[in-house]
Structures are given as structure tokens and as C-alpha cells.
Amino acid sequence: MSTPAIRMEDVHKYFGDNKVLTGIDLEVAEGKVVCVIGPSGSGKSTLLRCVNLLEQPTSGRIFVEGDEITDPDADVDGLRSRIGMVFQQFNLFPHLDVMGNLTLAQRKVKGRSTEEARTIARKNLEKVGLAERETSYPAHLSGGQQQRIAIARALSMDPDMMLFDEPTSALDPELVGDVLAVMKDLATEGMTMMVVTHEMGFAREVGDDLVFMDGGVVVERGDPRQVLGDPQHERTQSFLSKVL
Amino acid sequence: MATSPRKRAQRNRLIQYAVLAIVVLAFAVTADWAKLGETFFNLEIAAGMFPDVLVVALKNTVIYTACAFAFGLVLGLVLALMRLSPVAPYRWIATGIIEFFRGVPALVVFIAFQYGLPVAFPGRQIPGGTLGVVTIALGLVGAAYMAETIRAGIQAVPKGQAEAARSLGMSSSRAMISVVIPQAFRIVLPPLTNELILLTKDSSLVYVLGLSLATYELTSFGRQGLNTENNLTPLVVVALCYLLITVPLSILVRQMERRAERAR
Numbered sequence: 001m002s003t004p005a006i007r008m009e010d011v012h013k014y015f016g017d018n019k020v021l022t023g024i025d026l027e028v029a030e031g032k033v034v035c036v037i038g039p040s041g042s043g044k045s046t047l048l049r050c051v052n053l054l055e056q057p058t059s060g061r062i063f064v065e066g067d068e069i070t071d072p073d074a075d076v077d078g079l080r081s082r083i084g085m086v087f088q089q090f091n092l093f094p095h096l097d098v099m100g101n102l103t104l105a106q107r108k109v110k111g112r113s114t115e116e117a118r119t120i121a122r123k124n125l126e127k128v129g130l131a132e133r134e135t136s137y138p139a140h141l142s143g144g145q146q147q148r149i150a151i152a153r154a155l156s157m158d159p160d161m162m163l164f165d166e167p168t169s170a171l172d173p174e175l176v177g178d179v180l181a182v183m184k185d186l187a188t189e190g191m192t193m194m195v196v197t198h199e200m201g202f203a204r205e206v207g208d209d210l211v212f213m214d215g216g217v218v219v220e221r222g223d224p225r226q227v228l229g230d231p232q233h234e235r236t237q238s239f240l241s242k243v244l
Numbered sequence: 245m246a247t248s249p250r251k252r253a254q255r256n257r258l259i260q261y262a263v264l265a266i267v268v269l270a271f272a273v274t275a276d277w278a279k280l281g282e283t284f285f286n287l288e289i290a291a292g293m294f295p296d297v298l299v300v301a302l303k304n305t306v307i308y309t310a311c312a313f314a315f316g317l318v319l320g321l322v323l324a325l326m327r328l329s330p331v332a333p334y335r336w337i338a339t340g341i342i343e344f345f346r347g348v349p350a351l352v353v354f355i356a357f358q359y360g361l362p363v364a365f366p367g368r369q370i371p372g373g374t375l376g377v378v379t380i381a382l383g384l385v386g387a388a389y390m391a392e393t394i395r396a397g398i399q400a401v402p403k404g405q406a407e408a409a410r411s412l413g414m415s416s417s418r419a420m421i422s423v424v425i426p427q428a429f430r431i432v433l434p435p436l437t438n439e440l441i442l443l444t445k446d447s448s449l450v451y452v453l454g455l456s457l458a459t460y461e462l463t464s465f466g467r468q469g470l471n472t473e474n475n476l477t478p479l480v481v482v483a484l485c486y487l488l489i490t491v492p493l494s495i496l497v498r499q500m501e502r503r504a505e506r507a508r
Contacts, residue, residue: 052411054407054410054411077410077413077414077415078413080410080411080412080413081412081413083411084411085408085411087404087407087408089402089404091402091404091405091407091408092408093405093408093409093423093427094427095426095427095430104412104422104423105409105412105413105414108414108418108422109412109413109414109418110413150408153412154411154412157412157413
């Protein structure tokens with residue numbers, strides 16, 4: 001068996017006295033799409049943010065392609081550049097145009113020349129269907145466009161895997177489809193993805209694996225159709241009955 | 245029954261206009277216009293101040309202010325970053341410097357640099373003569389104020405911005421330089437311009453350094469005119485020159501604030 005893209009071993013996370021994650025063990029195999037669902041406050045976003053160490057786990061170990069990112073001596077910046085991340089609020093850089101957003105980290109982190117960075121950026125803009133927007137500023141784009149730009153920005157670093165933190169939750173309903181379509185394309189291309197989402201349709205259709213979290217623990221995990229269609233655990237049943 | 249709110253508002257407005265009219269009228273009647281014109285707006289004396297008031301005094305005021313502002317801005321940014329440093333002693337030092345120079349009158353700082361420093365460090369002096377002393381003394385005072393403004397600006401940039409930068413593999417200093425600070429400066433541009441206006445006026449304090457004809461700035465130039473002419477016209481001319489600098493700046497501030505409002 002090859003090394004999993006992400007492996008979490010007994011991850012605990014406290015915010016002060018508040019226990020958010022309790023003994024999480026989780027693996028994401030290379031090329032797989034794992035969707036994480038659960039009620040708000042269940043710790044699913046925190047879990048995702050632990051993977052690239054935006055949140056430092058209180059204890060436990062996390063491996064990215066076999067390299068331990070929780071190791072105090074780890075090259076965290078280097079590991080992060082292999083992990084793309086997409087946020088609920090897009091977090092595009094408002095002072096830069098689209099091209100600037102896509103090329104900044106390529107030049108400063110990867111050391112690419114401006115020309116090379118722009119070529120890669122254009123390729124990714126095309127992929128998300130916004131090739132004509134390279135001189136726009138984020139404020140002039142719709143939420144759906146901003147999120148697709150954010151995906152293109154992450155892809156421009158040639159990541160080995162992508163983390164999505166509720167990528168469509170801040171969008172108007174009619175804009176959700178475009179973003180999900182881009183994510184689906186990525187999955188089809190074989191990108192390893194970990195997706196925190198409320199889009200059950202996406203989880204069922206695209207996901208290889210579904211993780212249901214509640215109260216900081218993984219309650220149920222399995223094939224999305226199985227979990228969504230015939231949840232075994234009582235908490236999963238009660239959550240799904242509310243959202244489906 | 246009391247009058248309706250609308251009637252009451254109307255009556256209040258009428259009273260306000262009446263008060264204004266009475267004050268203006270009283271001033272117009274009691275003032276000695278001929279004497280006022282002679283003392284404040286003597287064209288002959290005003291004409292005699294040109295071109296020196298512009299090519300020496302105004303120019304020096306602008307140079308002193310610009311140098312102090314530039315130095316203060318850089319130092320203010322450094323102090324702001326020190327205030328936000330995870331290293332506690334940096335925070336203490338920055339807080340100490342900021343509190344000291346915000347709390348002490350600029351005049352005292354000027355005197356300390358001009359007369360205190362040569363005593364403290366015999367044989368040494370600040371390079372650049374008058375300009376050097378102004379840059380450092382006024383710059384320090386400005387930096388203390390600007391540091392707090394810049395710090396607030398940095399903290400006003402949403403956390404997600406730094407997180408997005410870090411998630412792309414940028415180091416924390418790279419994220420600060422390329423992502424957070426450029427956005428922070430946009431936020432604090434209006435208050436920083438206000439600070440520039442304050443520094444323009446505070447540059448008048450250089451008079452305590454003892455100036456020569458070539459280093460006169462607006463206020464000292466006006467005072468000299470006041471002494472030789474025994475007339476207040478030079479002060480009026482100088483005041484107008486200050487407005488020449490500060491009014492465009494405050495218009496600029498208002499425009500920037502409006503634009504920021506729209507961008508929201």
C-alpha cells in the first residue's frame with residue numbers, strides 16, 4: 001500500500017478548556033475525495049485546518065505524504081505549499097488583481113519567474129472558466145467567481161492535495177453549481193481532496209468516502225451512498241433527517 | 245397642547261439664524277475696519293514678503309515636514325511591528341517609546357535634542373544640522389502617533405488574509421510584507437494624512453533651535469516680519485501659506501475616506 005496523502009493519529013484539539021477534537025484517527029488515500037459533514041461546532045473545520053497547521057493540534061500527529069507536519073522541526077511552509085486550501089470566505093487578496101493573486105505565492109514561495117508564473121496562472125484560470133478575468137480585482141467579481149479564482153490560486157502552486165473548508169457556504173444558491181463543477185472536474189482528474197461541506201449531493205456523487213463528525217469525534221465513516229442512504233449511527237440519522 | 249415636533253424644529257432653526265445674525269452684526273458695528281485692514285491686511289508689507297516667504301519659508305516648512313514624516317513613517321512601522329511581536333521585550337520597548345513620545349510635548353523633545361544631546365554625548369552631534377534635528381525630533385513624535393495607527397491598521401486586516409497567504413506556503417514575514425501591510429496602509433491612509441497635517445504645523449517648533457535666514461520656516465519667518473514691521477500682516481500671510489499646504493491635504497483625506505466608504 002502506498003503512503004496515504006493525509007494521516008492523522010490520535011489528534012486532540014482544545015481551545016482553552018473547550019475540547020474541539022477528541023482522538024481523531026483519519027486517513028486520506030492518494031487520489032481520493034473525502035467529504036466531512038456534521039453539525040456546526042462539530043469540529044470539522046478545525047480538523048481540516050489542523051491538516052496544514054493553521055490550527056496547531058494540542059496533541060497527536062499528522063502526516064502529509066509521510067512527512068510529519070506536527071514535528072516541531074518540520075518545514076511547515078514547504079509542506080503547506082504542497083497542500084492547496086480553499087476557504088469559506090474566499091480570502092482573495094483585495095489589493096491585487098486576479099493575476100496578482102495567482103502569481104504572488106508562485107514567485108515568492110516557488111521562486112518562479114513572472115513569465116512562468118503567469119503562464120501557469122492562465123492555465124488554471126482557463127480550468128476554472130475565468131480566463132478573461134485576469135485583470136479584474138476581487139471586489140468586482142461575484143462570490144462564485146471569487147471562489148473559483150481562489151481555487152485557481154491554490155492550484156497554481158501545483159499542490160498534491162486540496163483542502164476545501166465549506167467552499168460554497170458563503171455563496172448565493174445560484175452560484176454554488178459553478179464552484180461544485182470545478183471541484184468535480186478536479187476530482188475526476190485524480191486530485192486528492194478533503195472537503196468540509198453541507199452539499200450532500202456533492203458528497204454522494206463525487207466523494208469516495210464520507211466522514212460524519214459530531215462533538216469532536218468521527219461518528220461514522222464509509223461509502224457516501226451507504227452512509228447517506230442507510231446511516232448506522234443514531235446521531236448520523238438525526239443529523240441527516242434534518243438536512244436531507 | 246405642545247407644538248408639533250416639526251414646528252418646534254422650525255422655531256429652533258429660526259433662533260439659530262437670529263443668534264448668528266446678531267453676532268455678525270455686533271462684530272461689524274464695533275470693529276474698527278480701517279484699523280483692522282491696516283494691521284492685518286497691509287498689502288505693501290505683504291508684497292515685501294515675496295518671494296522669500298515662498299522660496300525660503302514655505303520650502304523649508306515642506307522639507308522639514310516631509311523629512312520628519314518619512315522618518316516617522318518608517319520608525320512608526322517598525323514600532324508597530326514591535327508592538328505586535330511575539331517577543332515580549334520588543335513589545336515593552338516599543339510601548340515605552342510610544343508612550344513617552346506621545347506623552348511629552350514636541351517642544352520638549354526639540355529642546356532635548358538641541359541642547360540635551362550635546363551635553364549627553366560631548367563632541368557628537370546629529371548630522372544634517374537643523375534639518376537633521378528636525379527630522380529626528382519631529383519624526384520621533386510623529387512615529388509615536390503613527391505606530392499606534394499602523395498597528396490598528398494591521399489588526400484591522402481580516403485574519404483570513406494572513407491564513408490564505410500562509411496556506412500558500414508563505415512565511416509569516418512574507419505574508420506580512422506582501423499581503424497584510426499593503427492592506428493595512430490602505431486602511432490607515434486617511435489618519436496618516438491627518439498626521440502629516442499635524443506635523444506640518446508642529447514643524448513651527450524648530451524656532452527653538454535658533455534659526456538663520458536660510459533655515460527660516462513659515463512661523464519664524466512670520467515672527468521676524470512681525471518684529472521688523474510692527475504689523476500683523478506677516479502672520480496673516482504665513483497663516484495663508486500653511487492653509488496652502490493643509491487644506492489640499494484635508495480635501496485629499498476626505499476624498500480617500502469617501503472612496504473607502506464606497507469600496508465597503
